[in-house]
């Protein structure tokens with residue numbers, strides 16, 4: 102079976118330990134029959150046998166030896182059980198550790214398309230609950246199955262050596278039990294797949310609710326969110342109950358069969374003792390080991406439940422394990438090279454799934470030039486810049502950097518040559534200094550401060566309680582929108598890259614701060630091609646060229662003055678933004 106082969110593959114490094122655990126399980130469980138055998142000897146020789154009294158006085162040493170052996174075997178079994186559990190634990194924990202690292206790297210290596218189609222809560226469930234379920238199965242469920250099976254077989258063999266007919270009488274119950282268990286397993290499997298899906302939905306809702314708590318509070322939608330969560334919680338709980346109740350449908354049959362073992366033993370075994378077919382000691386051996394046959398039957402439902410959960414979780418993990426990104430980062434070791442920063446879009450079209458978002462876009466940017474991109478919301482600006490670092494690949498045409506198709510460039514190197522401040526600012530729970538130096542943790546502190554100054558962030562940072570060492574919360578909690586944007590800008594500048602992409606990076610800062618930032622960008626101490634998405638004419642005016650995007654097509658292109666002269670979209674935006682604003686951008690692009 103593919104899933105089990107996969108597990109075997111991932112046990113590499115711990116296979117010997119795992120096999121040792123399996124062998125110890127088999128040995129330890131086989132020893133279960135030793136004590137009932139010794140009890141049988143004690144009963145037959147010293148309690149009920151014809152010469153019991155005589156034996157008791159004459160063979161006392163043998164009795165003591167039998168008693169000591171019972172104690173010895175019990176201790177041996179305990180020791181073996183300890184060792185076995187240890188081997189199962191260590192091999193499964195090691196396997197879990199390796200798979201978790203692999204999956205984490207796998208998820209890290211996925212492209213944007215993957216993240217667009219996979220919910221964070223679902224991925225988190227796979228990385229935690231599903232992996233734990235698989236480990237638990239490897240350590241406990243497989244152990245339980247093996248031990249139950251071995252004890253069952255050992256008991257049956259032992260019973261056969263005592264009396265085959267009585268054993269067959271007992272085994273008569275096994276086929277109906279297996280039929281009931283099979284029907285149960287078939288019925289419950291889809292339920293566990295559904296249960297797993299509902300757990301993932303519950304986690305997704307919880308995760309979204311926690312990360313979006315500000316929006317929830319802002320719109321006073323706590324009740325709605327609680328309702329949504331309750332709904333998912335009820336769904337999950339219902340699915341759990343349904344699966345448990347299905348088990349209860351079968352439980353009475355299995356329990357009755359399990360109890361029937363004792364009844365058969367009492368009736369048939371009792372009769373055989375009376376007939377003298379078996380001794381009382383042999384009856385005692387049957388009686389003390391009957392659990393070895395009835396317990397596995399009794400537990401078969403629980404084991405099936407766990408196996409179904411195990412396969413439901415395993416298949417989810419295997420999905421991630423084998424997910425292949427379309428945009429692959431080979432992490433090839435290539436000599437670090439600083440690009441010139443020339444960019445060209447050559448008849449580029451792009452679709453998200455089947456929806457065309459960019460349509461035949463062509464333009465060129467020379468090294469060191471500044472290009473501004475403007476356009477109505479949803480016109481495709483972010484999508485366009487996302488094609489340069491290959492967050493997505495074009496559907497048609499080519500994106501070239503320094504004259505080479507980006508699909509032919511080493512991805513790490515390409516991205517290492519691009520500094521980017523995204524529209525949706527994300528800061529990590531770290532110090533401000535750590536956030537600015539995220540792309541290059543080795544930059545000296547003076548440089549971090551220098552970039553913070555350029556991004557107009559230094560002043561507000563120094564006013565914070567611990568300056569650059571202030572820890573910002575998850576996603577930058579504790580900072581204003583404009584402050585976050587400025588730290589994100591400093592982070593993009595700090596990588597010193599020949600291509601800088603700023604996606605609406607100054608939309609939340611005041612005009613004066615923006616002016617400071619514009620000035621800094623013009624005076625950067627390294628050569629750099631800048632692509633700036635902006636909605637404000639004050640941002641775009643000084644660019645070497647401005648592209649206007651509408652429904653994924655470039656509808657206007659030129660300098661500030663040229664576009665104003667065209668009296669098209671740009672001119673309208675210019676007029677709208679300058680009317681009633683105290684500060685004007687002139688038709689020459691200067692204030």
Ligand SMILES: Nc1ncnc2c1ncn2[C@@H]1O[C@H](COP(=O)(O)OP(=O)(O)OP(=O)(O)O)[C@@H](O)[C@H]1O
Nearest residue numbers: 217453458476477478479480481482483484485524
């Ligand atoms: N990950 C995605 N999956 C599917 N469709 C998307 C995705 N991202 C964006 N879109 C769609 O693509 C179109 C262009 O989006 P894009 O973000 O590029 O526009 P934009 O011009 O940057 O908008 P804005 O100015 O609002 O940021 C929109 O219709 C949007 O709904």
